[in-house]
Amino acid sequence: MALSLKKHEMPVQDPQVRAHNFDEVALGYDEETAVAEAERCLHCKVPQCRKGCPVSVDIPEFIGKIKERDFDGAIEKIKEANALPAVCGRVCPQENQCEKYCVLAKKGESVGIGRLERYVADRYMAKNEEVKPIEYAADAQKVAVIGSGPSGLSCAGDLAKKGYKVTVFEALHKAGGVLSYGIPEFRLPKDEVVKKEIDNIAKLGVKFELNSVAGRLFTVDELMEEEGFDAVFIGTGAGLPRFQGIPGESLSGVYSANEFLTRCNLMKAYKFPEYATPIKIGKKVAVIGGGNVAMDAARTALRLGAEKVYIVYRRSEAELPARKEEVEHAKEEGIEFKLLNNPVEILGDENGWVKGMRCIKMELGEPDESGRRRPVAVAGSEFDLDVETVIVSIGTGPNPIISQTTPGLDTTKRGNIAADEETGATSKPGVFAGGDIVTGAATVILAMGAGRKAAAAIDEYLKSKR
Amino acid sequence: MFKILKKEELSPSVYSMDIEAPRVAKKCLAGQFIILRVDEEGERIPLTIANFDREKGIINIVFQVIGASTMALAAKEAGESIVDFAGPLGQPSKIKKFDGTVVVVGGGIGVAPTFPIARAMKEAGNKVIAIMGAKTKDILIMEKEMSEVTDEILITTDDGSRGIKGFVTYAVQELVNRGEKIAQITAIGPVIMMKSVADATRELGIPTVVSLNPIMVDGTGMCGGCRVTVGDETKFACVDGPEFDGHKVDFPELMSRQRMYRDMEAEEKDHICRIGLGRK
Ligand SMILES: Cc1cc2nc3c(=O)[nH]c(=O)nc-3n(C[C@H](O)[C@H](O)[C@H](O)COP(=O)(O)OP(=O)(O)OC[C@H]3O[C@@H](n4cnc5c(N)ncnc54)[C@H](O)[C@@H]3O)c2cc1C
Ligand SMILES: Cc1cc2nc3c(=O)[nH]c(=O)nc-3n(C[C@H](O)[C@H](O)[C@H](O)COP(=O)(O)OP(=O)(O)OC[C@H]3O[C@@H](n4cnc5c(N)ncnc54)[C@H](O)[C@@H]3O)c2cc1C
Ligand code: SF4
Ligand code: SF4
Ligand code: FES
Numbered sequence: 001m002a003l004s005l006k007k008h009e010m011p012v013q014d015p016q017v018r019a020h021n022f023d024e025v026a027l028g029y030d031e032e033t034a035v036a037e038a039e040r041c042l043h044c045k046v047p048q049c050r051k052g053c054p055v056s057v058d059i060p061e062f063i064g065k066i067k068e069r070d071f072d073g074a075i076e077k078i079k080e081a082n083a084l085p086a087v088c089g090r091v092c093p094q095e096n097q098c099e100k101y102c103v104l105a106k107k108g109e110s111v112g113i114g115r116l117e118r119y120v121a122d123r124y125m126a127k128n129e130e131v132k133p134i135e136y137a138a139d140a141q142k143v144a145v146i147g148s149g150p151s152g153l154s155c156a157g158d159l160a161k162k163g164y165k166v167t168v169f170e171a172l173h174k175a176g177g178v179l180s181y182g183i184p185e186f187r188l189p190k191d192e193v194v195k196k197e198i199d200n201i202a203k204l205g206v207k208f209e210l211n212s213v214a215g216r217l218f219t220v221d222e223l224m225e226e227e228g229f230d231a232v233f234i235g236t237g238a239g240l241p242r243f244q245g246i247p248g249e250s251l252s253g254v255y256s257a258n259e260f261l262t263r264c265n266l267m268k269a270y271k272f273p274e275y276a277t278p279i280k281i282g283k284k285v286a287v288i289g290g291g292n293v294a295m296d297a298a299r300t301a302l303r304l305g306a307e308k309v310y311i312v313y314r315r316s317e318a319e320l321p322a323r324k325e326e327v328e329h330a331k332e333e334g335i336e337f338k339l340l341n342n343p344v345e346i347l348g349d350e351n352g353w354v355k356g357m358r359c360i361k362m363e364l365g366e367p368d369e370s371g372r373r374r375p376v377a378v379a380g381s382e383f384d385l386d387v388e389t390v391i392v393s394i395g396t397g398p399n400p401i402i403s404q405t406t407p408g409l410d411t412t413k414r415g416n417i418a419a420d421e422e423t424g425a426t427s428k429p430g431v432f433a434g435g436d437i438v439t440g441a442a443t444v445i446l447a448m449g450a451g452r453k454a455a456a457a458i459d460e461y462l463k464s465k466r
Numbered sequence: 467m468f469k470i471l472k473k474e475e476l477s478p479s480v481y482s483m484d485i486e487a488p489r490v491a492k493k494c495l496a497g498q499f500i501i502l503r504v505d506e507e508g509e510r511i512p513l514t515i516a517n518f519d520r521e522k523g524i525i526n527i528v529f530q531v532i533g534a535s536t537m538a539l540a541a542k543e544a545g546e547s548i549v550d551f552a553g554p555l556g557q558p559s560k561i562k563k564f565d566g567t568v569v570v571v572g573g574g575i576g577v578a579p580t581f582p583i584a585r586a587m588k589e590a591g592n593k594v595i596a597i598m599g600a601k602t603k604d605i606l607i608m609e610k611e612m613s614e615v616t617d618e619i620l621i622t623t624d625d626g627s628r629g630i631k632g633f634v635t636y637a638v639q640e641l642v643n644r645g646e647k648i649a650q651i652t653a654i655g656p657v658i659m660m661k662s663v664a665d666a667t668r669e670l671g672i673p674t675v676v677s678l679n680p681i682m683v684d685g686t687g688m689c690g691g692c693r694v695t696v697g698d699e700t701k702f703a704c705v706d707g708p709e710f711d712g713h714k715v716d717f718p719e720l721m722s723r724q725r726m727y728r729d730m731e732a733e734e735k736d737h738i739c740r741i742g743l744g745r746k
Contacts, residue, residue: 171552171684171686172552172684172686173503173510173549173550173552181688210550211550211551211552212489212552213552213553213555213686216493216498216553216554216555217489217490217493217553217554218489218493237688239687239688240687240688240690240702240705241688241689241690243690243693243700245700249700250693250695250700250716250719250723251722252722252723252725252726253726255691256689256690256691258688258689258690259683259689259690259691262683262684262688262689263683267509267510267683268507272730273534273730273733274507275507275509276507276508276509276534276535276538277509277510277683278509278727278730278731280726280727280730351722352719352722352723352725399686399687399688399705400687400705401686401687401705
């Protein structure tokens, strides 16, 4: 049988239908499709794909197990490296990671590694297998994990399995970090995927203390000196949204993507007034930015009833940082991309509400430090976009609460926590950090990897203290 | 779950509640706030800490029923619980011994959050005067408590039914007229009141702190919804504030942003009323 140059297609909800609901867009492979897709893998002796995976999932091995229909074996293989496969299979930017390096990508399409990972993980989850609680030694050492995003969750899970008593402190009323408040339901189902992952970690015996803002309710020093924690992991995420600093950003109708998505995902504003948190959406919406967050905001706006949604991005399509699949899905759903355009002012009406956005056309000039061609404004090319809502999604800067209240914890010039890349060790003994608070906004898989590396390093550190 | 230990109606539609929250009570300081959710469908509402008892592990909040969420909270009785209570949030008030009198100005329920500040200022060795404003005498709150922690209280009512007739700014002017050397004023209340106090003290050259109440969601420095403009800089009230230099705050912008959900809130209140007080 000649191998297809194309991946097996992912069944998806019809774009016309899904643009009006919050149900998951991609429906997942069935068993036959998964096995057929697995057949495409050549089991390379030197698998290039693994080099592209930040946590080096043993890709050919797990795909081999799928071929044999040994799905339990496949999930075991994946879990050796990846603590959150149902999440990563859905949200990893595979086209820049594992799949980019797959040999098949040279001639056609790579193996659908992410899709296979998701299939195996979903299948395992559906079994609802009992998680065995850990039996902790009476004198087990205690570790505090601050933040319950992917870095904190994976750090907590690994440490619990090693026999440490772990407490996760989370500022919000719900665990999960960006998985709960940022990435929308239609890309990452909350009850079926996120909640289950968290419940499984809780079943290991990890305690979750919600509504607990570290740096305010307690300091890192107090955790170690007064509450008896032997080590602390900080995984508090990317922090405060940035704004461009253009006129009009304080008008009513201007949201940061974080606020917009938090209202919708965490507070379920799309079910208002059954849920008490409101969200305002105009008929026409502009989202500024080109990353995953911008795509999520735009597609959420559409689902909340906006008639026209623009993505306004200052570079060209090739530079869009979002996952390729999300860009494609957004286009199918009717989001209009205004590329090579930069907002210069948000226009308000007499009541302080947004009534439009002035943009200027850009062209690509010489490459900048990042190697990408720098967008430069085309003089005199301003035009007004008719919108009532503007969602700003141009990145985040670190949250200051913990660094301000933890003496001896060094930060970088940008205000991120300075931590060793391999171990997560910070300048403060016993304190480790990882994920977006260290790297700036990155990816789930990197945050998860950082949490696991830190767990290994914390284990070493605590063994030496015993 | 966080238990309501005590509930009291201070004046029509203004309630005081004691909430059992030992960890928050252990750490909180004057000027900080909490965020609570009444039930699983509830929104996150910020309320200033009006009092605390570290030994008993109690936080006291004083709130006015103005919309659906505060209505749902008011429907809860002592002995019942609310689902979430996070704090202390925000930067504490800067308490120290000043060279001169410290004045706290509370308008309406804004009196409540000035109480712990007045007490802390007094404990720091300051002469403290409280100005308490209300529309009319029946809705004055916490007069007794306030008089216990200050050297003097001045009451103003819009209708003249108690104390000085007129706004709190009149009382400030009166203090200045009588030669009181004021080192700092902390004003908390409706935005329009804080603006008038700040406008008046700018001319008088009195440093003035105000506590801002923009719309918030997380209260931890993640969403950016609480942004306010202070001296041409964008600040986040939940992590940089809530207290700011009143002479630098862009009040009109704050007022405009606070109105953002007004029509939807009316719809929500209506929904809550139709399904009965409180959601559960
Ligand atoms: C809308 C959106 C879409 C995204 N899409 C993708 C995608 O498709 N693919 C991908 O790989 N990545 C994506 N990302 C990025 C990815 O989600 C993050 O890189 C990842 O979640 C970072 O994990 P983390 O553990 O470092 O922090 P987070 O997930 O941010 O979690 C941090 C947690 O710490 C808590 N916290 C903060 N401060 C405190 C404190 N003082 N005390 C206690 N708790 C605290 C926060 O409330 C939060 O729950 C997206 C991000 C967003 C916002
Ligand atoms: C730091 C801070 C401290 C506060 N302290 C107190 C206090 O001690 N006592 C008190 O009675 N009120 C206080 N407030 C205001 C209180 O949070 C609002 O009155 C409450 O959220 C209204 O909710 P609602 O659903 O009943 O009314 P809604 O009908 O939803 O809202 C009425 C008005 O309240 C404001 N508001 C609504 N939601 C929020 C929100 N999530 N955050 C902030 N403001 C909002 C808006 O101006 C809105 O127009 C404080 C606000 C802040 C930000
Ligand atoms: S974790 Fe992400 S990068 Fe690694 S194999 Fe899975 S999908 Fe690819
Ligand atoms: S590079 Fe592609 S074909 Fe080779 S092992 Fe990896 S997934 Fe299979
Ligand atoms: S309330 Fe969200 S950043 Fe302040």
